[in-house]
Amino acid sequence: MRFEHETLPQAVRFASGEAGAMVAESVRRLGGSRVMVIAAPAEADLARRVTAGVAVAVRHDEVAMHVPVEVARRARLAADRADVLVSVGGGSTTGLAKAVALSTGLPIVAVPTTYAGSEATNVWGLTEGARKTTGVDDRVLPRAVVYDAALTLSLPVAMSVASGLNALAHCVDAMWGPRADPIDRALAGEGIRALAAGLPRVVAEPGGLPGREQVLYGAYLAAVAFASAGSGLHHKICHVLGGRYGLPHAQTHAVVLPYVLAFNAPAAPDAEERIAGAFGTDTALAGLQRLRAVLDAPRALRDHGLAEADIDDAVPEILAAVPKHNPRPVTAAGLRRLLDAAWRGADPVHDEETTT
Amino acid sequence: MRFEHETLPQAVRFASGEAGAMVAESVRRLGGSRVMVIAAPAEADLARRVTAGVAVAVRHDEVAMHVPVEVARRARLAADRADVLVSVGGGSTTGLAKAVALSTGLPIVAVPTTYAGSEATNVWGLTEGARKTTGVDDRVLPRAVVYDAALTLSLPVAMSVASGLNALAHCVDAMWGPRADPIDRALAGEGIRALAAGLPRVVAEPGGLPGREQVLYGAYLAAVAFASAGSGLHHKICHVLGGRYGLPHAQTHAVVLPYVLAFNAPAAPDAEERIAGAFGTDTALAGLQRLRAVLDAPRALRDHGLAEADIDDAVPEILAAVPKHNPRPVTAAGLRRLLDAAWRGADPVHDEETTT
Numbered sequence: 001m002r003f004e005h006e007t008l009p010q011a012v013r014f015a016s017g018e019a020g021a022m023v024a025e026s027v028r029r030l031g032g033s034r035v036m037v038i039a040a041p042a043e044a045d046l047a048r049r050v051t052a053g054v055a056v057a058v059r060h061d062e063v064a065m066h067v068p069v070e071v072a073r074r075a076r077l078a079a080d081r082a083d084v085l086v087s088v089g090g091g092s093t094t095g096l097a098k099a100v101a102l103s104t105g106l107p108i109v110a111v112p113t114t115y116a117g118s119e120a121t122n123v124w125g126l127t128e129g130a131r132k133t134t135g136v137d138d139r140v141l142p143r144a145v146v147y148d149a150a151l152t153l154s155l156p157v158a159m160s161v162a163s164g165l166n167a168l169a170h171c172v173d174a175m176w177g178p179r180a181d182p183i184d185r186a187l188a189g190e191g192i193r194a195l196a197a198g199l200p201r202v203v204a205e206p207g208g209l210p211g212r213e214q215v216l217y218g219a220y221l222a223a224v225a226f227a228s229a230g231s232g233l234h235h236k237i238c239h240v241l242g243g244r245y246g247l248p249h250a251q252t253h254a255v256v257l258p259y260v261l262a263f264n265a266p267a268a269p270d271a272e273e274r275i276a277g278a279f280g281t282d283t284a285l286a287g288l289q290r291l292r293a294v295l296d297a298p299r300a301l302r303d304h305g306l307a308e309a310d311i312d313d314a315v316p317e318i319l320a321a322v323p324k325h326n327p328r329p330v331t332a333a334g335l336r337r338l339l340d341a342a343w344r345g346a347d348p349v350h351d352e353e354t355t356t
Numbered sequence: 357m358r359f360e361h362e363t364l365p366q367a368v369r370f371a372s373g374e375a376g377a378m379v380a381e382s383v384r385r386l387g388g389s390r391v392m393v394i395a396a397p398a399e400a401d402l403a404r405r406v407t408a409g410v411a412v413a414v415r416h417d418e419v420a421m422h423v424p425v426e427v428a429r430r431a432r433l434a435a436d437r438a439d440v441l442v443s444v445g446g447g448s449t450t451g452l453a454k455a456v457a458l459s460t461g462l463p464i465v466a467v468p469t470t471y472a473g474s475e476a477t478n479v480w481g482l483t484e485g486a487r488k489t490t491g492v493d494d495r496v497l498p499r500a501v502v503y504d505a506a507l508t509l510s511l512p513v514a515m516s517v518a519s520g521l522n523a524l525a526h527c528v529d530a531m532w533g534p535r536a537d538p539i540d541r542a543l544a545g546e547g548i549r550a551l552a553a554g555l556p557r558v559v560a561e562p563g564g565l566p567g568r569e570q571v572l573y574g575a576y577l578a579a580v581a582f583a584s585a586g587s588g589l590h591h592k593i594c595h596v597l598g599g600r601y602g603l604p605h606a607q608t609h610a611v612v613l614p615y616v617l618a619f620n621a622p623a624a625p626d627a628e629e630r631i632a633g634a635f636g637t638d639t640a641l642a643g644l645q646r647l648r649a650v651l652d653a654p655r656a657l658r659d660h661g662l663a664e665a666d667i668d669d670a671v672p673e674i675l676a677a678v679p680k681h682n683p684r685p686v687t688a689a690g691l692r693r694l695l696d697a698a699w700r701g702a703d704p705v706h707d708e709e710t711t712t
Contacts, residue, residue: 001505001569002371009365014537015358149357181370182546182573190542213357217538277633 032084117223162250177229194218300345388440473579518606533585656701
């Protein structure tokens with residue numbers, strides 16, 4: 001047992017229907033008296049309600065995916081009157097608040113409305129043209145997070161499932177990411193347990209809170225574990241498929257995950273045991289596949305824009321990015337078989353022969 | 357689901373046999389160039405080896421149980437030349453470093469040699485005469501912790517078992533302490549898993565590292581979970597038995613724990629499921645009792661200094677301290693039956709009638 005684990009300071013408040021009171025309390029504890037509220041136009045009303053109890057100095061609604069540097073620059077200018085940032089929205093909104101905090105040092109109170117998880121990490125990202133830069137800085141870690149599952153009720157079921165499976169992929173990859181340690185695996189296991197319990201309930205009853213609460217809680221743990229462990233094989237594959245062939249983010253993750261699990265789990269007994277335990281099934285793969293069936297998750301990469309001919313092209317790209325301590329050595333032939341099975345939507349199997 | 361959870365910033369390094377390198381790295385990251393080493397005389401040689409790679413300005417070896425204010429005062433005076441504190445030892449040594457940090461703000465690198473867990477919390481304690489004052493202050497939270505299981509090899513088996521069962525009690529009580537939340541319960545479950553795996557190995561092979569590593573890791577998680585959740589029924593009972601009747605700390609915890617588990621678990625299904633899952637047994641109590649049998653743990657309070665007549669006296673004292681959200685209401689009659697069973701060493705049973 002040899003590891004380094006950094007715990008990050010954050011006050012997490014979880015209270016459905018009470019975001020307003022929790023935001024007010026969080027701002028008060030930070031000593032804030034001039035709040036900058038960051039929320040996209042679609043969330044303007046929501047943000048107004050959630051920040052009704054704090055002294056707002058400025059409201060900023062220019063939010064864009066991947067945080068373009070120009071958007072960040074304008075937000076920083078608007079922040080000059082503020083002493084606390086309150087972000088209300090998904091990953092792009094939290095990301096913009098982080099960009100402001102990165103240069104101003106202002107503390108963030110994050111109020112997430114999706115399962116993206118950015119609020120639980122010290123990772124920032126900015127794009128200039130097509131080029132995305134990311135970094136790690138403790139100044140961008142939100143000092144407080146307010147989780148109010150009632151705010152996620154308007155997230156459509158399909159998007160909830162996609163976002164929830166994305167969180168599940170964070171948990172699975174956190175089991176064997178380059179810096180994965182037992183604490184990450186324990187938190188990721190708890191995240192899987194919560195996501196597996198919550199997602200079917202969200203599908204069955206989209207307007208009910210208990211399922212939403214479980215998924216939101218699971219997504220938080222997923223982000224904490226994944227940020228600590230770093231990207232594993234799964235995220236390296238999806239990054240290439242998304243970036244090089246324009247495949248849709250959520251669907252790609254949903255399709256690829258069982259194949260990576262089938263590939264790695266036999267060589268990662270601790271991960272296998274924890275994932276199976278979290279799902280309450282005999283094997284990790286059985287648990288994931290049962291959940292995917294309930295959620296009617298996407299099945300094959302060929303249904304989502306990957307051409308069969310792209311596989312040979314993708315293999316060396318992915319191979320170059322695979323973390324060197326992946327539980328199983330990844331060969332070109334093994335990776336090609338994995339991608340081929342994912343392309344066809346074949347049953348992923350725990351079989352040494354099929355994958356190496 | 358409604359909770360507040362505060363994560364505390366700490367760099368945890370876990371590497372058996374590498375304490376020296378890890379301490380040097382920790383001091384370097386804190387920018388320390390004048391280290392004050394705090395270690396009791398018994399640990400002087402150990403401390404010297406562990407701090408061989410850092411620039412030591414002062415070595416301080418006056419350490420005393422419960423951190424008397426006079427001892428703390430002298431340590432603070434000795435700290436005036438230092439910019440980083442390195443503590444090497446058990447709870448009293450860590451506690452003294454915390455007392456220095458409380459008034460000086462100096463960062464602590466803690467190197468624990470027992471399973472006490474103080475290194476993972478922001479709780480400090482000082483005694484003046486017979487009066488102990490405790491408090492919570494983020495300045496006393498060690499900024500870095502170096503866990504080197506090789507340093508615990510000299511801890512005798514009996515003391516290792518007592519200290520390990522004390523950590524186990526932290527985990528169990530963290531399931532229903534006054535501020536217990538799902539994150540605490542997940543960490544406590546992982547702690548139980550590690551302690552249950554490690555303690556029998558320490559007994560079977562006291563000179564082996566794998567068991568020691570598991571127990572040290574479990575004790576860390578136990579402390580994190582317990583500090584967040586706060587004292588539950590178990591610790592309130594043991595506090596009165598120890599403070600009022602002078603019962604020995606470790607034995608009292610070891611005896612009382614199964615009775616509290618039998619009392620609370622039927623009313624705390626999440627805790628019951630997590631504890632049973634961590635032990636890998638059908639019920640939480642079965643897991644604890646199996647472990648206690650393997651460890652030959654103490655069985656009855658009458659063997660450790662409690663007079664039968666003390667039970668009636670203890671009941672109102674304990675009752676006044678019971679957290680109001682204990683999973684099951686605690687009545688005088690129920691508490692008397694619990695204490696009576698623990699006094700006799702009777703089988704603790706999941707039985708409504710016996711305990712309420």
